[in-house]
Amino acid sequence: MSTTLKRVHGYLAEFDNPQDLYHAAEHVRDQGYQRWDVHTPFPIHGMDVAMGNPRSKLPWLVFFGGATGFTVAFLMQFLTQVVIYPTVVQGKPTDIYTLPAFFPVMFELTILFSAFTTLFGLLALIGLPRLNHPLFASKRFPKFSDDGFFVCIEARDAKFTKEGTKSFLEGIGGKNIELVEDEI
Amino acid sequence: MEATSHASAPTPSEPRILEREPLVLNNRSYSWITNRICGIVENKQPFLWWILFVPSVILTGVTVFCFTYLISTGVGVWGQKQPVAWAWDITNFVFWIGIGHAGTLISAILFLTRQKWRTSVNRAAEAMTLFAVMCAGLFPGFHVGRVWMVWFLAPIPNANAIWQNFKSPLLWDVFAVSTYFTVSVIFWFIGLVPDLATLRDRCKPGLRKMLYGIFALGWRGGNRHWSHYETAYMLLAALSTPLVLSVHSVVSFDFATSVVPGWHTTIFPPYFVAGAIFGGFAMVLTLMIPARKIYGLQDLITAKHIDNMAKIILLTGTIVGYAYSMEFFMAYYSANKYELQTFQLRGLYGPSVWYYYCMFGFNVFAPQLFWSRWCRHNLWVVMFVCMCVNAGMWFERYVIIVTTLERHLTPGSWRTFSPTWVDIWTFVGTFGLFMMLFLLFLRFLPVIAIGEVKGVLPQSDPHYDPDREKGIQEEDLMDYPDRHVAKPGTAAATA
Numbered sequence: 001m002s003t004t005l006k007r008v009h010g011y012l013a014e015f016d017n018p019q020d021l022y023h024a025a026e027h028v029r030d031q032g033y034q035r036w037d038v039h040t041p042f043p044i045h046g047m048d049v050a051m052g053n054p055r056s057k058l059p060w061l062v063f064f065g066g067a068t069g070f071t072v073a074f075l076m077q078f079l080t081q082v083v084i085y086p087t088v089v090q091g092k093p094t095d096i097y098t099l100p101a102f103f104p105v106m107f108e109l110t111i112l113f114s115a116f117t118t119l120f121g122l123l124a125l126i127g128l129p130r131l132n133h134p135l136f137a138s139k140r141f142p143k144f145s146d147d148g149f150f151v152c153i154e155a156r157d158a159k160f161t162k163e164g165t166k167s168f169l170e171g172i173g174g175k176n177i178e179l180v181e182d183e184i
Numbered sequence: 185m186e187a188t189s190h191a192s193a194p195t196p197s198e199p200r201i202l203e204r205e206p207l208v209l210n211n212r213s214y215s216w217i218t219n220r221i222c223g224i225v226e227n228k229q230p231f232l233w234w235i236l237f238v239p240s241v242i243l244t245g246v247t248v249f250c251f252t253y254l255i256s257t258g259v260g261v262w263g264q265k266q267p268v269a270w271a272w273d274i275t276n277f278v279f280w281i282g283i284g285h286a287g288t289l290i291s292a293i294l295f296l297t298r299q300k301w302r303t304s305v306n307r308a309a310e311a312m313t314l315f316a317v318m319c320a321g322l323f324p325g326f327h328v329g330r331v332w333m334v335w336f337l338a339p340i341p342n343a344n345a346i347w348q349n350f351k352s353p354l355l356w357d358v359f360a361v362s363t364y365f366t367v368s369v370i371f372w373f374i375g376l377v378p379d380l381a382t383l384r385d386r387c388k389p390g391l392r393k394m395l396y397g398i399f400a401l402g403w404r405g406g407n408r409h410w411s412h413y414e415t416a417y418m419l420l421a422a423l424s425t426p427l428v429l430s431v432h433s434v435v436s437f438d439f440a441t442s443v444v445p446g447w448h449t450t451i452f453p454p455y456f457v458a459g460a461i462f463g464g465f466a467m468v469l470t471l472m473i474p475a476r477k478i479y480g481l482q483d484l485i486t487a488k489h490i491d492n493m494a495k496i497i498l499l500t501g502t503i504v505g506y507a508y509s510m511e512f513f514m515a516y517y518s519a520n521k522y523e524l525q526t527f528q529l530r531g532l533y534g535p536s537v538w539y540y541y542c543m544f545g546f547n548v549f550a551p552q553l554f555w556s557r558w559c560r561h562n563l564w565v566v567m568f569v570c571m572c573v574n575a576g577m578w579f580e581r582y583v584i585i586v587t588t589l590e591r592h593l594t595p596g597s598w599r600t601f602s603p604t605w606v607d608i609w610t611f612v613g614t615f616g617l618f619m620m621l622f623l624l625f626l627r628f629l630p631v632i633a634i635g636e637v638k639g640v641l642p643q644s645d646p647h648y649d650p651d652r653e654k655g656i657q658e659e660d661l662m663d664y665p666d667r668h669v670a671k672p673g674t675a676a677a678t679a
Binding site for chain 1: 213214215341345346347348349350356360367373374378381384386397403404407408409411412413415420423426427430437636638643645
């Protein structure tokens with residue numbers, strides 16, 4: 001007999017295909033659950049609507065990342081070429097009129113900073129990387145990256161009850177319903 | 185997108201429906217796709233892999249040797265002498281950078297234009313981009329002569345507190361190429377994360393699982409994650425699209441902003457970009473046609489994919505042909521006698537005129553075969569044309585760079601370039617490096633984007649109905665008005 005203490009993470013229910021999962025997600029959304037997610041091998045078109053997810057805030061982060069890159073590139077070039085150490089090369093001006101020559105680097109750094117913001121903004125928004133997650137304790141869950149379509153309703157949800165949520169998931173057609181527990 | 189076959193004979197009761205060619209043949213299931221692609225990584229490599237890998241490693245060693253010899257002796261071991269100060273090294277740099285462009289075109293531009301067929305080829309093409317840019321980066325790095333001083337390119341003041349000249353296109357190029365490489369790595373990696381999770385979930389516990397697990401970042405495929413992920417992917421595609429167009433434009437500025445006749449033209453940026461996409465697609469096909477055969481991926485990379493890429497080669501090759509002709513015309517029409525003489529020497533009676541004929545024949549005439557559907561579907565013809573283009577694009581860069589410098593403004597300093605053995609073997613060796621990296625990629629990473637291919641299957645549509653033929657539904661018609669289907673009862677259906 002195991003003596004490990006366990007905490008309920010939530011219920012995991014499996015569905016056969018994207019169509020069933022889509023309708024199940026609509027039911028879970030309409031039931032008023034908040035802390036839940038669907039796990040799929042690929043993004044399902046329209047699932048955000050079925051789940052009632054808001055639009056990602058990532059573009060805003062990237063906008064400011066790009067603006068930072070643009071500013072950094074401008075300052076780097078303007079300060080070094082015009083203010084700190086103006087050098088006359090190829091007869092080009094050393095004042096503000098040399099600005100067009102700075103555009104390519106300003107463009108490149110805008111893209112570079114935006115791309116880095118996209119990467120790190122994405123990781124911040126989805127809370128990855130992490131080394132483990134309670135869901136990985138489930139034997140069936142790794143199927144999500146092959147052909148499994150799962151709904152997971154977490155125990156943290158205010159509407160979660162051990163019996164009620166299970167029968168709800170059964171009612172909307174969930175199969176292989178599993179109580180996922182987390183070792184603490 | 186073409187619609188080639190009729191799903192059913194037109195009858196009064198049933199509307200005529202033009203069916204799209206499926207992107208994945210033989211109605212393959214999700215798990216078949218997973219098994220087939222992951223199997224490449226998990227099973228033993230075929231013998232042919234080793235036959236290719238061993239010479240690639242040896243050739244990589246040749247490049248390493250040549251560069252070592254260059255560092256220990258001096259940059260004079262290459263054949264360039266005044267006035268040909270840029271020769272094979274810069275030719276090879278532009279050649280390899282250009283190859284990379286097809287990868288970004290497939291991953292970014294075809295994504296933004298919703299070309300779903302890209303999913304089967306984008307992963308390999310992006311990997312090819314990275315490896316090609318790595319090969320490209322070697323040449324300017326060593327071209328500077330003292331490679332240990334290459335940090336002078338970075339925006340930090342040197343020992344005399346002198347800053348870089350940001351007004352120089354050569355420095356723009358440093359920023360363009362390094363940004364291009366970095367953004368391509370980010371794009372490639374973000375695309376890989378869900379597939380690394382697939383590999384992780386299939387591994388037995390051990391070192392492999394740990395490594396795939398670390399790089400998969402703990403991906404769980406939750407839709408709250410996919411939602412941000414898809415936004416990120418879209419943003420990177422939108423960022424990469426202008427980036428890829430800018431990179432080869434900036435490369436062309438290296439030439440176009442100079443006052444050398446034959447280089448000082450405004451047509452260079454679009455001409456270089458079209459040429460880069462052209463040469464890159466040829467390299468994608470050169471790699472993917474054998475790979476799909478060896479690993480049995482014909483259901484995923486279908487004749488339709490090859491057909492589409494052949495059409496892009498035809499289009500861009502014809503654009504390149506237009507650019508060649510227009511350069512000649514402008515040399516005549518500008519009434520600039522230096523420009524005119526440069527082109528006469530380049531294409532009519534100069535010392536390297538056969539390079540020009542190779543360039544024109546390989547790049548402009550060979551792809552015209554692709555007007556024929558039979559040629560686009562015969563893999564031997566496709567491979568032949570791609571090989572022509574691979575060679576032709578190298579000749580194009582040689583023509584632009586070397587034949588121009590050989591006959592510079594001062595006839596007294598004219599000199600015809602001839603490469604040394606170091607020139608030749610350094611370049612040949614980079615093919616070994618490129619192949620070695622690509623073979624290692626085949627060995628350790630999924631060559632096709634598993635998640636993305638699953639996403640374009642008809643049964644992945646949340647409104648797919650297996651009972652209705654091919655899943656064409658009214659919701660579909662509203663979502664994708666570009667589909668060539670006629671809604672029952674509409675004018676188009678009864679017409």
